[in-house]
Amino acid sequence: MEGERRIKKLQTLKTIAETLNQCNDLEEMLKSVLKELLNITGLKTGWVFLIDDKGDFHLATDEGLPPGLTWSQKKPMCEGGCWCVDKYNNGRLTRAANIMECKRIENAVEYNWGDTEEITHHATVPLRAGEEKFGLLNVASPNKTHFTDEELAVLEAVAFQIGTAIKRIRLVENEQQLVLVAERNRLARDLHDSVNQLLFSLMLTVRGTKEMTDNPDVLEMLTYIQDLSQEALQEMRALIWQLRPQGLEDGIASAILSYGKVLGLDVEVDVKGVIDLPSKVEEALWRIGQEALNNCKKHANTKTASIELSIKNNRVTMIIQDQGCGFHYDEQKQLPSLGLASMKERVELLNGTFSLTSAIGNGTTIVVSIPF
Known part of the structure; x- marks a missing residue:
């Protein structure tokens, strides 16, 4: 037995x-x-x-x-x-x-x-x-x-x-995280060396072609192509930043400031206390700040935004505000865009909280709090 x-x-x-x-x-x-x-x-x-x-x-x-x-x-x-x-x-x-x-x-x-x-x-x-x-x-x-x-x-x-x-x-x-970072870096390099350079070449070609004609219809079309190329180039540079943010090694605040400049935004960042965050939390805050600045650029009708970062009781809180046009938001309903929903999902995966307040004419405020 x-x-x-x-x-x-x-x-x-x-x-x-x-x-x-x-x-x-x-x-x-x-x-x-x-x-x-x-x-x-x-x-x-x-x-x-x-x-x-x-x-x-x-x-x-x-x-x-x-x-x-x-x-x-x-x-x-x-x-x-x-x-x-x-x-x-x-x-x-x-x-x-x-x-x-x-x-x-x-x-x-x-x-x-x-x-x-x-x-x-x-x-x-x-x-x-x-x-x-x-x-x-x-x-x-x-x-x-x-x-x-x-x-x-x-x-x-x-x-x-x-x-x-x-x-x-x-x-x-x-190891998987390192592989993911390496793949992002590879994609960023490829986009910079191929598509980004092609768009830049297209802009130079259009600029030179405009000097070779006086036809108003042709000039109007070339100007339209030039504007589209400029917009596409800016979008491509922002995409490259999303894949490989320059400055993140110097901290989340530095990366957000630099990304704001890429988008042509005047971003004020206020950091309260010394912030040394786990990589997962820092990555989440970076992606959330990135999406918030993208929304500000595309929808808020303003060129200024402010971001506050603070730590208390092993929680990091990030507050993102703009004084743009705002929008009507009902807390009882689903978030109105995929980008905002993605922000909320990122936070909740780290057991954090996400809140959004906005009203027409009063801008938008996003508050994110994540334990670490």
Whole structure:
């Protein structure tokens, strides 16, 4: 019987290892592995906290949480501190450990958030790969107040595999991002070297041709072609900037100012505090600012705009304003353009908020707030 149990454990550990090696979606991987781990250990409840370099955590996945911990859309698991996270952040949690009590469970009992199903304690294991730390794996069961050395050893083995898989997935994501940037740069170079140069040559040709004729009809047509070429050249330069923004390496404010000049806009940028942002957040803010300035150029009937960037409580807020013609906007209806909808989607993908206010004759204001 004991031999069969060990064989089942080994088979399940093999399944976990295969899942970790094959999966490239972090959320899907954590969910699948947690479910398999609870199966192998016979435990009922588990959850994973991913913790960033600043010590901020978020609930990455969970399985079998009691009602007391799922109250108000799992608020007890997503807010507040606890002993395991504190020990992790203080560097005192380096291997699998028995936690005598669970503060989140205690809060659920104290504030009557719901049934805790007789869960009072949990084991906690840091997720790591070498010296890198990624978060915590916690498991529990009703009336279980202690974990054996064998159980902790299994948890450590799985946690190490999870940590290694997290590192692999993040390396893959970074590599994909580098490939995407390289492709954007290639497209920008190609457009600059081909289409951009052809448009510039067309403008010079038209200008020279106008000096060779006095026919008013021909001159009118050539002027029209010249104006179209100038507009197309400006659009092409803006497109090249969208693909490879010059100045982004000097910060989001510098890139936005430079892009405003490309569009012929007078943009005032006010930066409050030192802003050092993750690349994903900076990329999102850049794309949103870019789209907002495009809208200002095309629709607002003004050449001025202002952008304010500020940081408070690990959130970056960007306010984009113009005093242009504005438009009628009903908050109860869908956003009136694909560009505005795209801005909102970018923000929400990063768990941020997006708001827009506009009225005819009173300009437009966009407020974006993103946690990091």
